[in-house]
């Protein structure tokens with residue numbers, strides 16, 4: 001068992017969430033996390049980054065954390081085994097919690113194929129009284145594989161990528177996400193609008 005820190009005591013901030021939000025230019029505290037899950041090629045990054053652009057254009061601070069990007073920095077020591085994906089999601093959720101606490105709408109786009117790991121991400125937020133919205137980008141495997149924007153499905157079928165989600169590793173569909181987005185007949189703009197409607201109905205967007 002790895003060494004863990006003991007004798008650690010929580011240190012309380014002097015600044016409230018509302019005060020911090022005001023310094024960011026927001027009248028109200030809007031800090032929250034939108035967690036996009038779905039197969040590779042489902043549209044997570046496109047929708048999350050379109051939403052980021054929309055929020056920022058409305059003067060709402062937002063920041064997108066994306067699997068491909070995080071895996072070249074913070075999580076560059078992690079691969080795609082079940083254990084590494086669990087740690088990937090856990091670390092990102094902890095970072096997202098900090099963004100949300102700071103008053104930013106944090107947009108996380110990660111395959112996050114395991115329900116247990118997504119539940120951990122949710123708990124990390126709800127334990128700190130921060131809104132967490134799980135958005136399932138429900139694009140069928142056949143469609144993702146047809147698109148194959150990065151050529152990864154081809155490689156996975158040929159056997160040169162091991163443990164590829166949907167091909168040689170499982171994807172556990174969310175059972176009770178806050179929103180399901182079906183991208184097949186919709187444009188990126190239309191899919192993004194569905195998430196915007198959710199955030200409006202939840203009071204994150206005024």
Ligand code: PPS
Nearest residue numbers: 039040041067080085088110111112113163164165
């Ligand atoms: S996870 O499951 O949440 O830890 O994955 P994530 O951090 O989102 O990284 C997924 C991106 O990495 C590329 N890639 C793979 N995806 C799935 N399975 C395997 N084995 C794999 N190997 C590399 C791929 O570009 C994923 O990005 P998206 O945007 O989902 O296609």
Ligand code: MG
Nearest residue numbers: 044045068109
């Ligand atoms: Mg992506």
